[in-house]
Amino acid sequence: MKKAMSFIILCSLSLCFSDDWPKWRGEASTGVSQEKNILTSWPKAGLKTLWKASLGSGYSGISVANGRVFTLYGDSDYENAVALDAKTGKVLWKKRLGYLFKNYFGDGPRSTPTVDGNKVYVISSNGDLQCLSTKNGRKYWGMNVLKKFIAKNIDWGMSGSPFIVNDLLLYNPGGKKGSIIALDKNTGKLKWTSGNFPAGYSTPITATIGGIFQVIMFTGDHIVGFLPQNGKIIWKSKWVTDYNVNAATPIFHNNHVFISSGYRSGSALIKLTVNDGKISARKLWTTKKMKNHFSSSILHNNHIYGFHQTRLKCMDFQTGSNKWTQSGFQKGSLVGVNNHMIILGEKGGLAIAELIPGSYKQKGFMPLFKGTKCWTVPTIANGQLYVRNESQMVCLDVSK
Template identity: 30%
Template sequence: MRGMFATMIALVCCLGFAVIAADSTDFRGPDRNGIFTAETGLLKQWPEAGPKRMWTAEGLGQGYASVTVVGGKVYTTGKFGDSGALFAFDNKGKQLWRTDYGDEFHGSGYPGSRTTPTYYKGSLYLMTSLGTVVAADAETGKIKWKVDVLARFGEGQKAESLLPKFGIAESLLVVDDQLICTPGTKKAVMAALSLKDGQTLWTTPGNDEISAYCSPRLYEDGGHRFILTMTAASMIAVNPKDGALIFRQSYPATYNIHAVSPVWQDGYIYVSDGYGQGGSCFKLADDGKSVSLAWREKTLDIHHGGTVLVDGVIYGASNSKHWISLDLKTGKVLETVRRQGKGALIYADGRLIGYTEKGEVVMAKPNKGKIEVVSRFEMKEGSGHHWSHPVVNKGTLYVRHGKVLAAFDVRAN
């Protein structure tokens, strides 16, 4: 009887905690790659009307920022007039605090906050579209420090000459207790700041390449370790210990837009750009100090919706609104699902989830490159462009549309 009771308790625990997940501390998930690995026990197909809406939060201001979710608290940013605000909500949608952090860029016709706050050890870190790095207390929202990195590293140049056309859209990276940013100046194409007070720890000299809307990632593969990102005309790899440039691979972008962070596996590094340029895959040299072109493919031209790499297959939504999968090592097109919608794509518990510019949230089943669309629903609340990246955390799907954030229950149980 005692053994049966123990078994029943274990079964209840398994059912009650089917979703066991890590916090989503960064832009596009804990590993910044759009893959929410720890998410399990999710619905494999949504009801026709969509998953259950748990809550909505309004009044976020103009913004394309995604969300960070830590300890049941949800963080994001928004723009009000010329000023940006950082928000915290609880897991029922109640606003806990709002902090105005300073000026934001007009956006060249696309106004709104770009940055998704990065969480680390009780603090939130963000980069404004005008190039100011802000640190805030995650519990209270109190500003700890600010640094205008374009002024610090611009050597007297006017900020306008250092800004990308649509403003900086970088979500900051923490590596080895250092805050990594990409000022895109001659003095510092990349820089590391102290988490404590924003003091400069190291810089990587630049060469007239401004930042390109890309969020850096830490490359750890095959025994090699470096920070990898895209500038306006190059892919660069930087040593996180001292900022030394490991390699710079020339890769000019249309309109200087490299908004998709690289993904990699087994020494293959894939990058993609919109406007018909498509993507390229590079092979890292055995010594980790250079790359060579492995292949190019033009149909998967991802604008700023990100890509996911699952089991050696690249998945993304092209500018032409097709969802496309490619073999990582050869570039062979494995599947093209036409007219599903351009947008942001993530992966959780065996499913692709896309948020398209038409406002549809789409679920698809990937299988060795095949893409089977199984569900969709419409994000009706909010206004403006549907450009935010969705997030899944502990069985909740978060979708941001302009001034509105919606949370959906996507648990199977």
């Protein structure tokens, strides 16, 4: 009887947190939630606010795991990691990471915490990497990756999030003693270094091509695929952008990789082909009509949805042809859920629209923030929508 009750309790806990969002772009690194019981038409009065929490500067994303919310923010002098209660917004712990990164386009951290089991991995804009306890913020290990690997900080601060594959933490500091690095996630011990690529602003993804499991990373001047066990580069394709600002996360689908950058670059679809165990990369198309400055696109039913600078667009994944364009959000961001996208404009307007290639169909709007910059992509977890600007996080009820 006791064993049966324990099983029921464990199953209940699993169900409670089955729709967590533990890292940048969610569990699958796609920016698309698998939740179904979500409101897809909003009331005229807007969504119900569950709680608000004061934060500080920065554009760090929001991760949610096991009833806790994790993000980074800056105060007057330092950058901090913080954990909040997902139900109430109460601060459970705060951990100082390092000195505040200051920049004309905004101070503070840019990366997103990565939750793995009972640990959360965080990195400041100045390269202060730490492994912390999700329970109380206690530090297990830490280092400054810029100092350790002899790297100069990039112009707008380290922005890629810590990326966990099996027992490894992968990152791209772009240093003289380590361009792409792999650390033991439990101890911080260096396992290998690879490549000679400058640091980008993007977070990697994983993919399996021809039976070969690999990591795909958007560095400062290349998109590369490598084996996580030893860092061996198995394919690469050059992609040069002004100031090395390759920031948007790549999208992998059916042996193709979509990349996009701002400034004078644009987008490309790269086909990966396996012959005799070797992978070759060939660009099928490029276009200047989709430039993801910093906000990553999402894929739905063979169509890309994302921001071309200040305009929201839908384009065909296979051909790159434009389907529709929508203005009004400025430099916005979006997350996919239940055949819809939730869009946050940089001026604080929040909207929901259908993920369809025929035309832009909006099904709800609310002016959430006013007079502030919103460059952080929203997060959906367990029926709750988390949105932040540079001073506050708001939790909204999006459950049916």
